[in-house]
Amino acid sequence: MTTFGYSSSLVVRGTGAFVAGADVTEFKDRDLVEQRTASERPRIYETVANVTIPVIARINGHALGGGCELAQACDIRIAEAGVKLGQPEINLGLIPGGGGTQRLTRLVGEGQAMRLILSGELISAEEAKQLGLVDEVYDTDGIDDAVYSLANSMAEKSPIAIELAKKAIKASSRMGIEDGLEYESELFVQLFATADKNEGIAAFLEGREPEFTGE
Structure with a gap:
């Protein structure tokens, strides 16, 4: 391997x-x-x-x-x-x-x-x-x-967003729909405390590629 x-x-x-x-x-x-x-x-x-x-x-x-x-x-x-x-x-x-x-x-x-x-x-x-x-x-x-x-x-995406997206997707086969939606919402909210979220939004509004740092 x-x-x-x-x-x-x-x-x-x-x-x-x-x-x-x-x-x-x-x-x-x-x-x-x-x-x-x-x-x-x-x-x-x-x-x-x-x-x-x-x-x-x-x-x-x-x-x-x-x-x-x-x-x-x-x-x-x-x-x-x-x-x-x-x-x-x-x-x-x-x-x-x-x-x-x-x-x-x-x-x-x-x-x-x-x-x-x-x-x-x-x-x-x-x-x-x-x-x-x-x-x-x-x-x-x-x-x-x-x-x-x-x-x-x-690899170009935010490492934090990637990690939380993986957690949310994997939870879909382990939780009921209501618990899964609640879990997704909590992970979504957590990303609003990250520098990567600010960079991603700023890059979108400025028409450029984001430079994520994993922070």
Whole structure:
């Protein structure tokens, strides 16, 4: 796995596969107690999901098992045409253990999550986009421009506003609508105490690009 950081955004990509899943040979002699220790949180999935800046998964190769779960933990998923994604753990007598049963369901709905997890089926990037698991699909020649253009556009925004926007969006799947609206409103109000809000408004009124400082 390779990460590319911009001032306020992060791109995660792999070499060969997007991210290789778990080494199945490690499971062979591992008992319940050992696996419970290995599964203690926070793991890489939680670490990525909790990053305060935007995280883009550039899915440049197959994303299976834990690799697919890592992509799900990212904020945005952009895949290269022709790659495969899936949760094949059921074929080993297991279930996804890196958040797949939770994040995949939130992305594609319960029925499609059931289909993919219970069958272990691998799907194309194009079908993954139709389902909502992948946000965009590009051919090999176009994916880098698309990914890094998006990363740069987000990196130019106010880091504080980006962080609070992420919190509000993530809350939408964890709160009821009324609580979510109240939470959004509170975060919105908090931004009125920032220098970035003043700079953003001033730049708009003056017809120039803002220069955010994260303050």
